[in-house]
Amino acid sequence: xxxxxxxxxxxxxxxxxxxxxxxxxxxxxxxxxxxxxxxxxxxxxxxxxxxxxxxxxxxxxxxxxxxxxxxxxxxxxxxxxxxxxxxxxxxxxxxxxxxxxxxxxxxxxxxxxxxxxxxxxxxxxxxxxxxxxxxxxxxxxxxxxxxxxxxxxxxxxxxxxxxxxxxxxxxxxxxxxxxxxxxxxxxxxxxxxxxxxxxxxxxxxxxxxxxxxxxxxxxxxxxxxxxxxxxxxxxxxxxxxxxxxxxxxxxxxxxxxxxxxxxxxxxxxxxxxxxxxxxxxxxxxxxxxxxxxxxxxxxxxxxxxxxxxxxxxxxxxxxxxxxxxxxxxxxxxxxxxxxxxxxxxxxxxxxxxxxxxxxxxxxxxxxxxxxxxxxxxxxxxxxxxxxxxxxxxxxxxxxxxxxxxxxxxxxxx
Amino acid sequence: xxxxxxxxxxxxxxxxxxxxxxxxxxxxxxxxxxxxxxxxxxxxxxxxxxxxxxxxxxxxxxxxxxxxxxxxxxxxxxxxxxxxxxxxxxxxxxxxxxxxxxxxxxxxxxxxxxxxxxxxxxxxxxxxxxxxxxxxxxxxxxxxxxxxxxxxxxxxxxxxxxxxxxxxxxxxxxxxxxxxxxxx
Numbered sequence: 001x002x003x004x005x006x007x008x009x010x011x012x013x014x015x016x017x018x019x020x021x022x023x024x025x026x027x028x029x030x031x032x033x034x035x036x037x038x039x040x041x042x043x044x045x046x047x048x049x050x051x052x053x054x055x056x057x058x059x060x061x062x063x064x065x066x067x068x069x070x071x072x073x074x075x076x077x078x079x080x081x082x083x084x085x086x087x088x089x090x091x092x093x094x095x096x097x098x099x100x101x102x103x104x105x106x107x108x109x110x111x112x113x114x115x116x117x118x119x120x121x122x123x124x125x126x127x128x129x130x131x132x133x134x135x136x137x138x139x140x141x142x143x144x145x146x147x148x149x150x151x152x153x154x155x156x157x158x159x160x161x162x163x164x165x166x167x168x169x170x171x172x173x174x175x176x177x178x179x180x181x182x183x184x185x186x187x188x189x190x191x192x193x194x195x196x197x198x199x200x201x202x203x204x205x206x207x208x209x210x211x212x213x214x215x216x217x218x219x220x221x222x223x224x225x226x227x228x229x230x231x232x233x234x235x236x237x238x239x240x241x242x243x244x245x246x247x248x249x250x251x252x253x254x255x256x257x258x259x260x261x262x263x264x265x266x267x268x269x270x271x272x273x274x275x276x277x278x279x280x281x282x283x284x285x286x287x288x289x290x291x292x293x294x295x296x297x298x299x300x301x302x303x304x305x306x307x308x309x310x311x312x313x314x315x316x317x318x319x320x321x322x323x324x325x326x327x328x329x330x331x332x333x334x335x336x337x338x339x340x341x342x343x344x345x346x347x348x349x350x351x352x353x354x355x356x357x358x359x360x361x362x363x364x365x366x367x368x369x370x371x372x373x374x375x376x377x378x379x380x381x382x383x384x385x386x387x388x389x390x391x392x393x394x395x396x397x398x399x400x401x402x403x404x405x406x407x408x409x410x411x412x413x
Numbered sequence: 414x415x416x417x418x419x420x421x422x423x424x425x426x427x428x429x430x431x432x433x434x435x436x437x438x439x440x441x442x443x444x445x446x447x448x449x450x451x452x453x454x455x456x457x458x459x460x461x462x463x464x465x466x467x468x469x470x471x472x473x474x475x476x477x478x479x480x481x482x483x484x485x486x487x488x489x490x491x492x493x494x495x496x497x498x499x500x501x502x503x504x505x506x507x508x509x510x511x512x513x514x515x516x517x518x519x520x521x522x523x524x525x526x527x528x529x530x531x532x533x534x535x536x537x538x539x540x541x542x543x544x545x546x547x548x549x550x551x552x553x554x555x556x557x558x559x560x561x562x563x564x565x566x567x568x569x570x571x572x573x574x575x576x577x578x579x580x581x582x583x584x585x586x587x588x589x590x591x592x593x594x595x596x597x
Contacts (some may be wrong), residue, residue, distance in 0.1 A: 063566065064565060064567065067566040067567065071576065072575060075582065076582045095491075103570075106455075107457055232539070234485065234486060234512075235486070235539045237538070248512075256515070345457075345461070345519075346456065346457045348436065357490060358489060360491055362493065371491070373489065373491040373506075375488060375489040379543065379547075382543075383539075383542055384539070
């Protein structure tokens with residue numbers, strides 16, 4: 001037996017002893033292929049697990065099954081065409097990715113976005129966060145055997161997608177907004193739909209929470225499962241709800257406020273143990289906080305333009321393109337990607353659905369980025385899974401993966 | 414900022430020690446000398462310094478254990494390729510974050526493409542494992558001391574490093590997309 005395997009078995013034995021259990025089989029491990037396409041893993045991940053009976057001794061991950069080379073493609077595309085790449089990363093909360101990218105480019109160009117557009121972005125980003133967390137938490141319920149909650153909240157997620165549809169015409173890969181602001185103002189229907197959502201969502205959320213939060217079966221399945229200490233989580237580069245569940249109050253919205261987040265009053269929920277239950281509760285708490293932010297932003301939505309006055313970067317209205325020479329020239333230059341950016345390097349981070357989503361953009365003054373690196377939170381924290389699953393049962397491993405909210409598109413970029 | 418707190422174990426939002434980029438740069442140059450820390454610039458409020466492969470591990474250790482700086486979070490690690498910079502073709506860009514002070518820092522180092530050996534940071538940051546594998550996968554950076562330096566996102570039998578600039582994205586044999594038509 002290789003030395004690594006002996007070491008793994010020793011660690012697993014220690015973990016089992018802590019639960020008052022013993023290893024069942026001596027020197028006889030089963031190899032289990034969990035994935036690449038397994039219904040319980042919600043995406044294409046492969047985990048080769050060494051099993052000792054029902055207990056996991058070690059796990060090796062294989063990723064990259066849907067790698068689409070976004071960073072390479074981005075080196076050939078003008079800035080506005082990269083937005084469509086970003087919303088294919090975390091497709092559960094694509095508006096956050098879109099606006100994160102727009103804000104990065106605006107930082108490079110030195111464009112200031114009007115308050116109204118910033119508030120509109122905040123509303124959409126928080127709606128996206130709600131839909132992202134709803135998916136994660138309700139699927140966690142499905143993975144523990146409770147299907148009902150999932151059906152309840154997916155109706156409300158559908159409402160969020162209808163709001164997206166009203167605002168940008170798309171539902172999943174939204175391509176929302178432009179560099180310099182939003183592509184159009186909120187229509188009265190959009191405002192109405194958001195108000196309706198704020199009115200009808202809380203009762204559904206309360207019902208969902210009453211189904212799970214103090215449910216004995218659910219609690220037994222998730223408490224003390226997949227716990228990670230704050231020190232290990234920081235060392236593994238955790239961010240977002242997974243880090244906050246371990247007790248670190250790091251939130252990009254509060255630490256480095258962007259898009260006027262400093263104007264809003266909201267709490268940052270944190271956990272204590274960093275286990276699956278804490279991650280679930282932190283996400284639920286964040287949904288309530290997001291609702292608070294949306295309410296404040298909608299009530300205080302400033303009047304004014306919804307995009308910056310930056311004609312060389314912001315696509316002019318179609319009416320002007322046909323009647324106005326200057327607008328036609330800018331339209332042509334922007335669409336053909338002839339607008340050159342200043343030389344510089346910029347890093348901009350936003351609080352994505354599951355952590356710090358960063359964009360590191362190196363511009364050499366050309367029409368495309370010289371180098372673009374996406375800091376994808378999933379890619380960074382998913383490498384902690386082998387450490388977390390050691391000594392757990394197979395069903396616990398499924399719950400851990402589910403509660404970490406690993407999104408295949410973001411993992412592989 | 415009026416975000417309130419619910420008893421976190423690490424209360425980052427309440428502890429505010431203000432340190433400036435100037436202080437960090439001066440401290441680093443004072444400690445390691447100008448031959449180890451050079452080309453310090455500030456772009457968009459973010460301090461960037463350059464170092465060498467010989468100094469990267471001591472610099473990182475120093476910043477990690479520094480009593481006030483505490484750069485204990487590795488945000489990201491990016492590779493980069495400059496084909497025209499002779500002897501400094503490949504670069505590694507470390508994004509560090511001091512969560513307690515809320516200050517970010519970029520450390521860069523460049524290595525020749527013939528011998529792109531960089532010391533690994535896996536011993537300091539567990540998250541460096543996959544980040545370095547990704548940089549190896551796409552740029553061929555050889556992280557010395559890495560426990561498992563194999564390809565991560567690309568197929569295992571790939572025999573080149575696709576993010577290097579000599580590999581064009583589009584099919585070079587296509588005739589219908591002439592650069593002149595697109596003003597390139």
